[in-house]
Amino acid sequence: MIGWSRDALHINRCISRLFAICIGIASLCAGPAFAVESVTVTSPVSGAIIGGGFSFQSSLSPGSTTTTVEYRLNGGYFSGELPPPFAFAWHAAYAANGSYTVQAVAHDDQGAEVAVSPVVAFTLAPRPEGGGIVLTAPDLSTPLSGTVTFTAQVTLAPGRVFERAIIVIDGRQPPVATSFSLGFSASFDTTVLADGTHEVVVEAFDALGQSWVGLVQRPFTVANGHVLRELRCTYRTLYFIPGESATIAARAVFADGLEEAIASGATFSSSDASIAAVDAAGVVTAVAVGDATVSVAARGRTRQVTVHVDQAHRFAHLSKGGGPLTVYDPQKSLFMRSVFFLGEPAMSAEPRLAAAMQAAAVNTMEDTIYYNPIGLTTPDYESWRTAVDVEFTKKVAAAKANGFGLFFAGDEIDRTAPALHHSIDSTSYGPRAVRHAFDFFIASGVQVGIDMVDEVNFMWGDTPTPNDGRWLSRSPPIPDDAFTALMSTIALADPQPRALSLGWPVSLGSAQAAANWMLNRTISDHVTAYWDYILENRYVYPWRVSLAEGASNMDLFIDTRYRDRGMPLLALGKLTGFGYAKGLPADTSEFVPGKDSIERPGGVPLTITADIMYQIVKGAAGVREYAYDTPSWRAERANSGYLGGLQQGADPFGIGTDRWAAMAAAFQVIAALEADLLQPMANAPDLGNDLAVCVKRGQRGALVIAVNMSEAAQRTRLELASLRAGANGAASRYRLIGSRWRSATIGMDASADVVIAPGETVIWRFMAGTDPHTTASTGGTGATSGATAGTPDTAPGTGGATGSDAGGSAHCGSGGGMVFAVVAFAIALRVRRRRPLLQPLPLLSRNPIRTGTAS
The missing domain is CATH 1.20.1280 (Monooxygenase)
Structure with missing residues (x-):
């Protein structure tokens, strides 16, 4: 039976x-x-001329499974994915006079494209008096090859004063050409680009406020075929300890995407053989601690490989309750994720904030560590301590109730001369009060770190230990040894190695100021990397910063001024919108497009997530997003009168919710991978100039991160076999773009051919054993569904991919x-x-x- x-x-x-x-x-x-999908742009209509506010709108086919729609302006990233009713409010003043196109792209619940609308052409005329720029050559309707000449003509309206015009390819700075003539031409060698779709922006500025006169943004196709494009090497970055070595092999990369190993003829040289030596065969050997560059030359091209030699394979990071660490501790280690001004006062004022912070994977509050007695009415130490302990207790209780750490601002101690004077004055109770604040929070067990003075070089110059009496003219006079005295007081509560990490962030200052304050190990434990968009050649887009603008400025400040690999690096994220000046007549309103003038473009979901992930590639051990839109910010904007330098932050309920959601998406991915991200950096492969890549490797396995900081999609092949060496457990892949992310298990293939969209991050994770994160919360919707094994590893909107990174794709297709x-x-x-x-x-x-x- x-x-x-x-x-x-x-x-x-x-x-x-x-x-x-x-x-x-x-x-x-x-x-x-079952699956026919279509989407149509219903606003604006073809041929419309728009000078004010309007809304991009679209309609879907009956029975559509579309969950989001995004709009692409001139073929480039624009709105991000929008939920029903798929409307995106905009204003012509966000752009410049010119001809524009829009397409609507429909996505399913996995982020896959299911339909693309026909192109709709329209005209923006925010300046009705006229003026603009016209690109007269080359003909962008046919593929370009070889060296081409871009020709443009600027027209000015009466009263406008021409300043300059620029030509930008794929959002990169500096421009490929800058002209100070109304009519100009510039040559460009297209063989430096991969075959496929790219973007040119030609724009003109006036000298009055450096505002846009006109803008042309157009996609174009490059078709050079099997022509040498660039030289690449086995590695782009090497992480060694003395005595270790690796072999660099050169390969030729062609415009059609094919690659060819260079078997002979390559030459190698080191910028400093006392740190990293290289022989004729390309074997690089670490000699001593320091940084060096190995140059590889072949076939008329040169490629540089960065070599970092440290005393140990370590990754400096912060902890909750224990000071800086260099080795991962599952009980204490912390990849800090915080938002400026999001502390106990903000959480008390808005009861919904704590839950919103948790949902966004924020893990650290930002708050003040001190209330200086000079600003209070407490006549003696005991009355001061009684008053402030009430507030201190609130902060600690809020942190513990929500599982947050506490990162502090110390400006009340030493930002101004009166504050610093009281904090070090032995005839007052100032030193005793400072010590009490440190004692209190160190005892709490939730302390993470403190930045002692925001942008300290702006307040106190380029050194904490002058010998020329430069501060004696302050009121009250401050002696040269003031900060030495302050550190002695802090040491009574927190001697080295400190349980509360100290930092002294400088802002846009000299490398010497950074070395004296922030990188000075006697007073500092971590680095807070402030950076900004410093552009000589103006911004590429009026409505947002470009991806490359962010990358180039982070490189400028982090690489050249703010780096000590033995100190945790806290990176600054840009969460703000437009920078603007109020127009006349002054009123109490928020930003009014068309009346108020844009001084600088702001962040959008695409750039916010890309910037965060790019800083991880640069070695960040924490991210501090600037900033929560506080009531005081809103009051300042409302009461400013005619004033420039205004900006909007972001919050989860009102202003900048799209930017908040993007930050949350990046933080959720970081939270899911936190333990892996705190492992040491390892040798990173060379995937080309536009893909920033890092590798993390430790006892847990390996993590590979690639971020596309170009406005063009990047197709590349990643050799996975060597990267997963020693990792025989689960393999997964994460993709993050804007405010959407997804993860999936993948196969154990030897290589991956992948297309990475502009601003997208792709992460491969190879575990050394059983994956401890298989049940980890993903945040957001937390939806679970299936993914067909063997689908191509393709970025949204970039077409198919060849090869195999099998499995895990979120694309369902037909x-x-x-x-x-x-x-x-x-x-x-x-x-x-x-x-x-x-x-x-x-x-x-x-x-x-x-x-x-x-x-």
Whole structure:
């Protein structure tokens, strides 16, 4: 009887599989009846001329499965993904006079593109008096090759004064050409670009406020074929300890995407052989601690490889309750994620904030450590301590209740001459009060770190230990040894190694100021990397910063001024919108486009997430986003009168919610990978100039991060075999772009051909054993669904990819009809036979996928 049952069961399985496959084939053949999608732009209409506010709108086909729609302006990133009703309010004043196009792109719930609308052309005329710029050559309707000449003509309205015009390719700074003439031409060698779609922006500025006269933004196609494009090496960055070595091999990369190993003829040289030596075969050997550059030359091209030699393979980072660390501690280690001004006062004023912070994977509050007695009415130490302990207790209670750490601002101690004088004055109770504040919070166990003075060089110059009496003219006079005395007081509460990490951030100052304050190990434990968009050649887009603008400025400040690999690096994120000046007549309103004037573009979801992930590639051990839109900021904007330098922060409920959601998406990914991100940096492969890449490697396995900081999609091949060496556990891949991220298990292939969209981050994770994060919360929607094994690893909106990084893709494609039929039939079998769902169909099983859309 048992044997008969097994035979019957086997027959039943075969029949069920055959029947399911037949239904699947029939459904696939009839797929369009299930999955036809279309999207149409309904506003603006073709040929519209717009000078004020309007809304981009679209309509979908009946029965559409679309969950979000994004708009692409002139073929480039614009609105990000929008939920129903898929409307995006805008204003012509955000741009410049010129001709524009828009397309709507529909996405399903996994972020896959399911439909793209026809292009709609329209004109923006924010300056009705006229003026603009026209690109007269080359003809961008046909593919470009070789060296081409861009020719443009600027026209000025009466009263405008021409300043300059620039030509930018793929958002990169500096421009490929700058002209101070109304009519100009510039040559450009297209062979430096990969074959495919790129973008040119030609724009003109006036000398009055450096505002835009006109702008042309157009996509174009490059088709050079098998022409040498660039030289690449095995590695772009090497991380060594003395005595270690690695071999650098050169390869030629062609415009058509093919690569060729260079077997002979390559030469190698080191910028400093006392740190990193290289022989004729390309073997690089670490000699002593320091940084060096190895140059590789072949076929008329040169490539540079950065070599970092440290005393140990370590990664400096912060902890909750224990000071800086260099080795991961699962009980204490912290990848800090915070937002300026989000502390206990803000949380008390807005009761919804704590939950919103947790949902956004914020793990650290920012608050003041001190209330200086000079600003209070407490006559003696005991009355001061009684008063401030009430506030201190609130901060600690809020942190513990929500699982947050506490990162402090110390400006009340030493930002001004009166504050610093009281803090070091032995005839007052100032030193005793400072010590009490440190004692109190160190005892709490939730302390993370403190920045003692915001932008200290602006307040106190380029050194904490002058010898020329430069501060004696202050009121009250400050002696040269003031900060030495202050550090002595702090040491009584927190001697080195400190339990509360100290930092002294400088801002846009000299390298010498950074060395004297921030990198000075006697007073500082961590680095806070302030940076800003410092551009000589003006911004590429009026409505947002470009990806390359962010990358070039982070490189400028982090690489040249703010680096000590033995100190945790806290990076500054840009969460603010437009910088603007109020127009006349002054009023109490928020930013009014068309009346108020834009001084600088702001962040958008694409740039916010890309900047955060790029800083991780640069070595960040924490990110501080600037900034929460506080009530005081809103009051300042309302009461400013005619004033420039205004900006909007972001919050989860009102202003800048799209920017908040993007920050949340990046923070959620960091939270899911936190333990891996705190492992040491390892040798990183060379994937070209536009893909920033880092590798993390430790006992847990390996993590590979690639971020596209170009406005053009990047197609590349990543050799995975060497990267996953020693990692035999689970493998997964994360993709993050704007406010959407998703993760999936992947196969154990030797390589991955991948297309990475502009601003997108792709992360491969190879575990050394059982994945401890398989049940980790992903934040956002936390939706769980399936992903077909073997689908191409393709970025949204970039077309198909070849090769294999099999499995885990969030793209469902036209196979939805077949999957529906198979699932439906399996459900029927389960009801009839009381069997586990899909058990008869193991060959059609799907890899698990986690998705998150920050909200």
